[in-house]
Amino acid sequence: MTLREAPHIRRSTWALSLLALLFVALVAALGHSWLAVTAAKAPLQDDRSPTYLTRALGLTDLALFTEARYTRHPAMADLFTPFQDAPLSMEHFPAGSLVSPPPHLPATGTLKVETAHGERR
Amino acid sequence: MFHWLARQRYLMDYTLAAMWRRKWRNLVLLVVFTLVVFLLASVSFFGSAVRFEAKRALKFAPEVMVQNLVLGRHALAPADWVDKLKGIRGTRNVRGRLWGYFYDQGNGANYTVMVADGSDPSLAVAPDEVIVGAGVARVREVEKLRNLLLLRPDGKLFKLRAKRILSDDSALLTHDLVLLSEADFREFFNLPRDAGFTDIALEVRNRREVATIANKISQRLPNARVVTREDILRTYENVFSWREGVLQAMLAASLAAFAIFAFDKASGLSAEERREIGILKALGWDTSDILAMKLWEGALLALFAFLIGAVAAYAHVFLFQAGVLAPVLKGWAVLYPQAPLTPQIDRLQLVTLAMLTIVPFIAATLVPVWKAAITDPEVVMR
Numbered sequence: 001m002t003l004r005e006a007p008h009i010r011r012s013t014w015a016l017s018l019l020a021l022l023f024v025a026l027v028a029a030l031g032h033s034w035l036a037v038t039a040a041k042a043p044l045q046d047d048r049s050p051t052y053l054t055r056a057l058g059l060t061d062l063a064l065f066t067e068a069r070y071t072r073h074p075a076m077a078d079l080f081t082p083f084q085d086a087p088l089s090m091e092h093f094p095a096g097s098l099v100s101p102p103p104h105l106p107a108t109g110t111l112k113v114e115t116a117h118g119e120r121r
Numbered sequence: 122m123f124h125w126l127a128r129q130r131y132l133m134d135y136t137l138a139a140m141w142r143r144k145w146r147n148l149v150l151l152v153v154f155t156l157v158v159f160l161l162a163s164v165s166f167f168g169s170a171v172r173f174e175a176k177r178a179l180k181f182a183p184e185v186m187v188q189n190l191v192l193g194r195h196a197l198a199p200a201d202w203v204d205k206l207k208g209i210r211g212t213r214n215v216r217g218r219l220w221g222y223f224y225d226q227g228n229g230a231n232y233t234v235m236v237a238d239g240s241d242p243s244l245a246v247a248p249d250e251v252i253v254g255a256g257v258a259r260v261r262e263v264e265k266l267r268n269l270l271l272l273r274p275d276g277k278l279f280k281l282r283a284k285r286i287l288s289d290d291s292a293l294l295t296h297d298l299v300l301l302s303e304a305d306f307r308e309f310f311n312l313p314r315d316a317g318f319t320d321i322a323l324e325v326r327n328r329r330e331v332a333t334i335a336n337k338i339s340q341r342l343p344n345a346r347v348v349t350r351e352d353i354l355r356t357y358e359n360v361f362s363w364r365e366g367v368l369q370a371m372l373a374a375s376l377a378a379f380a381i382f383a384f385d386k387a388s389g390l391s392a393e394e395r396r397e398i399g400i401l402k403a404l405g406w407d408t409s410d411i412l413a414m415k416l417w418e419g420a421l422l423a424l425f426a427f428l429i430g431a432v433a434a435y436a437h438v439f440l441f442q443a444g445v446l447a448p449v450l451k452g453w454a455v456l457y458p459q460a461p462l463t464p465q466i467d468r469l470q471l472v473t474l475a476m477l478t479i480v481p482f483i484a485a486t487l488v489p490v491w492k493a494a495i496t497d498p499e500v501v502m503r
Contacts, residue, residue: 011137012130015421022428029435033464040177040463047243048288050174053295055181056241058218058322060353062175062360063254063296066231067454069222072297073233074360075353076186076320078195078346 129417132410136417139397150382151426157379158430158478159437161372165470166438167446168360173465174293175357179350183322184331185212186348187338195346197317202342209337211326217318219306223299226272228260230297230455234309237300243285246302251281256296256456258286269299271309279309292460379478390489398490402498411494412487419486423479431471439464 046052053059061073070077140147187206189198198217206215220235237246246252251269253261263269263283271279287295307314325331335347390398398411437443442459443450451457 010130010134011141012133015133015137019421019424019428022425022432025432026428026435029432029464030466030468033435033439033466036464037173040173040465047241048290050178050291050294051181053244053287053291054178056244057235057238057295057298057300058183058216059294060179060182060186060348062171062178062293062357063233063256063298063456063458064171064293064450065452065454066233066297066456067452071452072222072231075348075356076188076195078188078190078193 129413132414133417133421136414136421139414140418140421143393147422151422153378153382154422154426154478154482155430155433157375157382158427158474159434160375161474161478162431162434162471163437163443163446164372165474166434166464166466167443167462169467169470170438170462170465171293171360172357173463175360176354177463178294179353179357182350182353184324184328184350185322185335185338187321187323187342188346188348189317189320190344190346195320197319198321198345199317200315202321202345203318205341206321206323206338209334209341211330211334211337212323213326215321215323217321219303219312220319221310223271223274225260228455230257230260232257232299232456233297234299234301234306236303236306244300246284246300246305248302248304249280249282250284250302251305252285252287252298252300253283254287254295254298255289255292256458257299258283260455271299273309273311275311279305281305289460292458293462296458296460297456376477384485390493395493398493399498399500402494408491408494412491415486415490416483419483420479423482427475427479431474435464435466438462 047056061075063072065071187198187202189196189202200217203215203217206212216238218236220233223232223234224230225232237244237252239245244252253263253269257269258264261269263286267283269281269283271281273279281301287298301309306312325334331349331351335349338345338347401411401414402408437445439462442461447457
């Protein structure tokens with residue numbers, strides 16, 4: 001048997017194969033995501049699931065940022081919590097730059113106040 | 122058609138050989154481009170997954186929460202508010218909730234201490250018992266010790282027997298949770314029985330009347346602040362949106378790096394590349410051939426960078442719990458949930474990312490090539 005020269009593989013074949021492989025990986029990721037999201041949407045009665053615990057314990061917020069109370073419970077924070085240490089004090093917790101104030105708080109920094117005489121300001 | 126495909130493959134072969142001649146330059150380009158895509162895709166995937174988790178779990182949050190405000194700050198709600206709220210037509214299941222924060226001096230972690238609602242037997246806590254979240258269990262070695270020792274705010278030691286450790290599956294919501302019985306909670310925080318509640322949760326019989334009930338509560342209890350489930354969901358729809366501070370800064374830095382990068386490509390070709398174009402034109406290549414060749418160069422680089430970056434970002438966020446982003450997200454907190462996120466991808470964001478990176482890069486590559494390709498070969502080579 002004679003030794004045959006290894007077949008020459010064109011550069012474009014390598015590149016296209018690699019691209020196809022990466023494309024398949026991305027499609028696989030999208031498929032995995034679709035399957036996981038479909039499974040997650042099914043109602044869970046398991047007492048370990050986040051949905052079950054939220055309902056049973058009446059939880060209101062994600063435990064993502066535990067460093068300050070207005071980042072641990074942004075939905076429950078009052079208007080002045082970021083300035084809890086002193087009037088006009090600067091926001092100093094790093095997570096404060098990730099969590100914006102809840103949208104139901106006025107963005108302009110003004111509050112509508114109704115006086116005892118029913119007058120609106 | 123076959124002829125056209127064969128021609129494109131030959132062009133691609135030539136392009137790859139030309140790119141190989143400048144392999145270090147192209148490799149650096151590929152690495153930087155991939156990093157930009159990886160970072161942007163990681164932030165986008167993480168934000169989208171957190172929003173999904175919040176939406177999924179918090180749609181079971183209490184329908185309406187009522188807080189007492191004193192001097193504009195959250196204060197304890199008087200116990201008689203429960204009866205006042207029960208008196209409003211359309212409300213049901215009105216219950217005072219007791220929860221607060223505890224700073225553990227031993228390890229610098231903040232815990233959310235809460236009274237467990239006894240309606241669910243698996244979550245009911247008897248006096249001297251405790252249920253803890255996975256994060257608290259980890260930092261206090263509760264699994265090994267089977268109990269939790271806490272130093273009360275007044276300096277006395279509080280020993281509780283661990284009834285259960287909440288699973289890592291729910292860590293995104295319960296990581297820092299310490300569930301106590303009402304008697305233990307009041308004793309721990311030295312809270313008298315008549316002091317009231319942290320806030321009051323209630324349900325509304327007819328969901329379409331939530332806004333009306335919220336209005337009625339505000340009228341009956343002028344000091345109260347009413348937070349509805351819709352408000353909570355809206356809060357989390359905004360979390361990690363493209364407008365957020367640090368994420369915006371990361372995004373801006375990545376885009377600036379990319380802009381410099383694209384500008385470098387656009388600002389002109391090297392002398393060697395000009396000479397190459399001149400030689401190809403002298404050999405009989407058309408302007409369209411040269412443009413097609415350079416289009417392949419840009420497209421190959423951009424496609425490789427985008428695909429590697431996006432797949433790596435997916436693995437990073439959903440298989441390795443976003444380890445690169447974790448230090449930014451953790452901030453000064455000791456407890457940070459390493460919960461597996463449901464891999465929800467915002468497909469529109471992925472398409473936007475592709476459009477933002479691939480198209481401008483190819484465009485930036487083509488302009489200078491077109492300028493060189495339409496010049497006389499003799500001038501280019503000189």
